[in-house]
Amino acid sequence: MPFKYNASRRHKFSKSRCRVTNWTEYNESLRRRADITVWFDESVEHQWGVGPTGKRGRPCRYSDFAITVTLQIRTVFHLALRQVQGFVRSLFKLMQLELAVPDFSTLSRRTSRLAPLPREGSKAFGPLDLVVDSTGLKVFGTGDWQETKHGKTQQRRSWRKLHLGLDLETGQIACSELTTDDIGDPSAVPGLLDQIDEPVHRFLADGAYDGAATRTEIMRRFAYVEIIIPPPKTAVAGPEAETAPTARDLDVLAIKAHGRMAWQKSSGYNKRARVETLMGRWKSVIGERLRSRTLDNQRTESRIGVSVLNKMTSLARPTFERIS
Structure with a gap:
């Protein structure tokens, strides 16, 4: 770790002080992290189900998008599988959407074969x-x-x-x-x-x-x-x-x-x-x-966690300036 070689005399160094320069914007982003409209809006209605695939057999009832959104809500609000089912069902009722909600066994089964989430390209200028x-x-x-x-x-x-x-x-x-x-x-x-x-x-x-x-x-x-x-x-x-x-x-x-x-x-x-x-x-x-028990489900759970943190970061980031 940086400066660990001065740990024995660290108390002799004055600690630098910084302040957030975009506090209003950043403070609002912290509130929006728990805003349900950030994680769930009316656009999900058109992506919830699975259309005709042209393949033999019955298609899945729920799209990968539906499973991903449900698992993201579970991660953000720290819910169990049965609880997130009830939570999303109540959202559909408030939004007056006639959509079925994946049950806990479907969520657990589909998690292991959920396709990797697409990663947005970097918004940085240059390498x-x-x-x-x-x-x-x-x-x-x-x-x-x-x-x-x-x-x-x-x-x-x-x-x-x-x-x-x-x-x-x-x-x-x-x-x-x-x-x-x-x-x-x-x-x-x-x-x-x-x-x-x-x-x-x-x-x-x-x-x-x-x-x-x-x-x-x-x-x-x-x-x-x-x-x-x-x-x-x-x-x-x-x-x-x-x-x-x-x-x-x-x-x-x-x-x-x-x-x-x-x-x-x-x-x-x-x-x-x-x-x-x-x-x-x-x-x-x-x-x-x-929370998951199998390694495949745990890997999907970690990818869901990455998408949640990245979405929170995209809302706003604090900018600092040193004052002493």
């Missing part, structure tokens, strides 16, 4: 500044309170690892991947980069992504990309560092000559803290626990 990180999400098992109370770790707890890629300029989640907890961070990089259609100008990640395989994969996909990954303390420059140094060799030499904190400031690595904020936002808005 992306992509920062990647991962965090753990609980699946099942007793909570932390039970562990504290009884003083032992529960054996049945299971975790999933959520990998996210953040576009620094727009604040949108550009790519995401949910894996089992035994998948290392570098192994998830190819799957994340498969979801990026725009060129990438800078790729930021923490030291867990350091390695030749990760750098080679990134440079293979993007011709002109600056990779900002801190090498470990024990890293040494390669044998050709004096004649033909690689980008990693230059980082190792810069840290050795000027110190790690100077390298963090000069390289822009401190901006990686933005993805840590994204992880905290995910766990406060979406939650730190997955």
Whole structure:
């Protein structure tokens, strides 16, 4: 983390103060995050059902759009499957729409084979500044309170690892991947980069992504990309560092000559803290626990969470200015 090397004397530094310059607009966007018209409007009537497909057999009663909208409402308002069915049914009644609502078993069954949600193209001007990180999400098992109370770790707890890629300029989640907890961070990089259609100008990640395989994969996909990954303390420059140094060799030499904190400031690595904020936002808005039981359903659940956060971000973002 940035500035962790000054943790012992952090109290001697004055903390910078900032203020939000678009508070009126941003405050209204926070209200609209729970506005049901943001997530559900009259246009759903024309996309709720499935028309003739020309294939043999009876078509599905509900479109993928209907399942997606219902699951988004479930995620935003933290409802169980039966509760979201009743919630959407009441909305149809208020809107005087004669539409059927997917029951809880249909939602659970269709979640596993729901098509990946289309991602909107980046609204940034020019290549992306992509920062990647991962965090753990609980699946099942007793909570932390039970562990504290009884003083032992529960054996049945299971975790999933959520990998996210953040576009620094727009604040949108550009790519995401949910894996089992035994998948290392570098192994998830190819799957994340498969979801990026725009060129990438800078790729930021923490030291867990350091390695030749990760750098080679990134440079293979993007011709002109600056990779900002801190090498470990024990890293040494390669044998050709004096004649033909690689980008990693230059980082190792810069840290050795000027110190790690100077390298963090000069390289822009401190901006990686933005993805840590994204992880905290995910766990406060979406939650730190997955509700689905199977991995396929959990992956769809994580994609729904990504679409919810991106839609909230599109309503408005705060802009800051430093005052001290």
